[in-house]
Amino acid sequence: RKEVEQDPGPFNVPEGATVAFNCTYSNSASQSFFWYRQDCRKEPKLLMSVYSSGNEDGRFTAQLNRASQYISLLIRDSKLSDSATYLCVVNIGGTYKYIFGTGTRLKVLA
């Protein structure tokens, strides 16, 4: 079982839809959490950090549930340009190790 798991998708949604992704982690020492987006054959780019209190950045909302060991990403009013792979990244506390999830592929359709 991978330390960080995501539904690989693809999630095919129409423009304007709301879509949510979950990411579960198994290491209880996980300390910091991030969502990155990766376009095909390009480098991962930070979408947002995930804080315990939850955080929002425009159409994107991230939440952390430490008790159930998962984080979520909600995208509202999907745009064609949101089509990408969304990677959940977890830092193991006290280490320099960042574990990537397998990524969830999103396709926003016109």
Added chain:
Amino acid sequence: AAGVIQSPRHLIKEKRETATLKCYPIPRHDTVYWYQQGPGQDPQFLISFYEKMQSDKGSIPDRFSAQQFSDYHSELNMSSLELGDSALYFCASSFEVPAIQYFGAGTRLSVL
């Protein structure tokens, strides 16, 4: 703003050859990470350096070695290349940890 610079962007090698990938972190970043991403896979952590010392090690093969130099740039040395080493190699940098990692554009290595 300056980003993480990786060179070369593309590299073609034959089996059993050696390759050296370079990474120049964002100025003032003290931590460098190397990742390998195979086709259709997520990035796999290889190794990291903090203040020129190895700080953590992941699934890096013994045929690979890396170091961080006094100017904070890092090099990943790969020897006895195998077909399975063909992948995208990303370098990322951050200031301390836990912190946001910023990724370079990657080096695409093809082993023929």
